[in-house]
Amino acid sequence: MAGARQDVAHARRIVVKVGSSSLTTAAGGLDADRVDALVDVLAKHQDKEIVLVSSGAIAAGLAPLGLDRRPRDLARQQAAASVGQGLLVARYTASFARYGRRVGQVLLTSDDTSRRAHYRNAYRTLDQLLAMGAVPIVNENDTVATDEIRFGDNDRLAALVAHLVRADLLILLSDVDGLYDGDPATPGTSRIAEVRGPKDLEGVSIGSAGKAGVGTGGMVTKVEAARIAAAAGVPVILTSAVHAAEALAGGPTGTHFLRTGRRSADRLLWLAHASTPRGALVLDDGAVQAVVERHSSLLPAGIAAVEGEFSAGDPVELRDGAGRAIARGLVNFDAREIPRLIGRSTRDLARELGPAYEREVVHRDDLVLLHH
Numbered sequence: 172m173a174g175a176r177q178d179v180a181h182a183r184r185i186v187v188k189v190g191s192s193s194l195t196t197a198a199g200g201l202d203a204d205r206v207d208a209l210v211d212v213l214a215k216h217q218d219k220e221i222v223l224v225s226s227g228a229i230a231a232g233l234a235p236l237g238l239d240r241r242p243r244d245l246a247r248q249q250a251a252a253s254v255g256q257g258l259l260v261a262r263y264t265a266s267f268a269r270y271g272r273r274v275g276q277v278l279l280t281s282d283d284t285s286r287r288a289h290y291r292n293a294y295r296t297l298d299q300l301l302a303m304g305a306v307p308i309v310n311e312n313d314t315v316a317t318d319e320i321r322f323g324d325n326d327r328l329a330a331l332v333a334h335l336v337r338a339d340l341l342i343l344l345s346d347v348d349g350l351y352d353g354d355p356a357t358p359g360t361s362r363i364a365e366v367r368g369p370k371d372l373e374g375v376s377i378g379s380a381g382k383a384g385v386g387t388g389g390m391v392t393k394v395e396a397a398r399i400a401a402a403a404g405v406p407v408i409l410t411s412a413v414h415a416a417e418a419l420a421g422g423p424t425g426t427h428f429l430r431t432g433r434r435s436a437d438r439l440l441w442l443a444h445a446s447t448p449r450g451a452l453v454l455d456d457g458a459v460q461a462v463v464e465r466h467s468s469l470l471p472a473g474i475a476a477v478e479g480e481f482s483a484g485d486p487v488e489l490r491d492g493a494g495r496a497i498a499r500g501l502v503n504f505d506a507r508e509i510p511r512l513i514g515r516s517t518r519d520l521a522r523e524l525g526p527a528y529e530r531e532v533v534h535r536d537d538l539v540l541l542h543h
Contacts, residue, residue, distance in 0.1 A: 178406055180421025182339035184301070186405075187213065188224040188329035188396075190345045193412035194259075195227055200234040205412070206262050207269075209344075212415045213306070214270035219419075220301040222336055224309045224329040225263070231255030256310065263308050273305040278312035279328065290335070290441065297336050326396035327444065334403040334440050341400045341407045342418050343393050348411040350375070350394060350426040366428045369398070397428040399444055404434030439539040442499055446486035450479020450506055451496075452532065459491045462498055463540060468531035469500065471512035471520060481506045489533065498540050500533035 194205050213221050229241060229248055232255025242248055260276045267274050277296060300307045311328055326343060333341040352375055353360035366372060377390045397407040408418045410425025417424040454462065458473025469489065481487055482505050489498040504512065509532065512520060521529035 176421045176423070176427060179340055179408060179418075179427070182219070182406075184220040184222075184336060184338045185340045185342060185419070186222045186224060186329055186333040186336065186338045187342045187415070188325060188344060189226065189412060190325070191226040191230040192346045193344055194225070195230040201227065201231045201258060201262050203262060203266075207266050209412060209415060210263065210266040210270075212419065214267060214272055215416075216419060222297060222301070222307045222309060222332060222338070223263075224325055224332055225259065226310070226325045228252045228256040228259050228310055231258045231262075259310075260308055263306075267306055273303075275300045275305045275307050277307050277309045279309065279332075280312045294335055297332075301336075324392040324396075326392040327399065330396040330400040330403075330405075330407075331441055331445055333400050333405045337434065338405055341397075341405050342415070343396060343407060343409045344412040344415055344418075345393065345409075346411060347390065348414055348425060350377070350390065350409055352376075363426050364423065366397070366401075366426060368429075368431050397426075398431075399440070401428045401430050402432040403440055404430050404432055406430050442486060442501070442537070443539045443541065446499065448479075448488040448499060449481035449485040450477065450502075451488040451490050452477055452502070452509070453490050453492065453494075454497075456492065459497060462489060462538070466535055466540075468535040469533040469538070470517060471509075471515050471532055472517075474509065474513045474532060477506055477509045477513070479506060487533070489538075496541055498538055500538035502533055503530060504532060 189209060193209070194201060196202055213223065229251045232251035232253065233239070233241065235254050235258070236251055238247070238251060242251065256276075256278070260274065263274050277293070277300070279293060297307050297309075309328070309332055311325060329341060329343065332338075347355060349362040349364075350366070351360045351362055354376070355362075363371070363375070372394065377394055393409055397409055400407050407428040408425050409428065410418050414422075414424040452469065452474050453476040454469065454473050455475045458469060461467040461473065462469055475492070479487070481502060483503055485502055486499055487502045488496045489500060491497050512528070512532070517529045517531075
């Protein structure tokens with residue numbers, strides 16, 4: 172165990188995610204003492220590059236707008252986020268200033284991060300902030316995100332940001348001090364100290380709701396986020412905000428998810444986990460084989476049908492004849508253009524419609540297989 176956590180103690184670039192329940196009261200509004208306590212821990216690690224993924228914008232905006240609970244409708248959530256995000260960053264700015272540290276706000280939507288140019292820009296911005304000694308404060312851009320392009324929870328966002336910035340470690344902080352083998356409130360349950368892979372979670376019952384009623388995540392989203400990060404080569408510590416100092420020091424707090432996969436620098440993880448398909452392309456058997464087994468691009472000749480309304484650049488699902496999703500990719504044509512391309516060779520299309528049509532419908536560099 173000590174050997175495994177050695178990685179944690181030596182991690183240099185760390186993504187720390189903190190949930191709403193650790194920063195706010197159930198009545199809404201930021202708890203300045205809680206924010207300061209977290210910043211006291213993070214600011215002491217001058218030798219580490221820390222990216223903070225912070226929830227709390229919607230919760231912070233409730234009280235100022237006279238709302239007594241988190242609204243269910245998207246428009247009022249966005250209004251609360253708009254008011255609360257400024258309060259949240261102002262609070263962090265003031266708190267880190269006590270240590271002479273600057274903060275920078277980075278708001279992301281899933282759309283920003285599955286498209287190639289946006290993904291590179293997000294990486295460059297975060298990397299530059301760290302190089303200049305600032306602490307990036309990352310949140311989902313709740314004020315403009317629609318239901319279709321939401322990450323849905325900041326746990327998953329944090330896992331993807333850890334991959335994006337090539338972090339050495341992800342720390343997920345909440346109001347629970349780790350993953351338990353049952354309901355933590357029930358006598359006889361115990362904390363799971365280490366998860367080496369999916370098999371260690373077989374038979375473990377994972378609850379879904381936070382205690383304070385101001386967050387969107389629960390243990391389910393945290394475990395899923397830990398699985399995504401670990402598979403992308405980033406180890407994870409899941410613990411409570413009060414144990415943040417011990418987690419950063421590599422102490423035996425919380426649940427340690429060991430890395431299960433190799434680190435890669437591509438953005439396809441975002442495409443797989445952060446994009447919502449706007450439509451679907453149904454492939455014939457030959458195209459399914461080419462995409463899955465030979466990792467080929469999808470050409471017009473291999474398409475049997477098109478479903479949904481989408482534009483060039485949107486994520487779409489690639490399905491086999493039985494309707495199973497086999498891959499996800501960024502499409503190069505609008506939905507209305509594709510029917511006249513179906514089943515035809517790119518050479519024929521270029522001759523009839525012009526050189527713009529001599530290309531793949533989904534390029535293999537913009538395609539990720541979905542493993543079931």
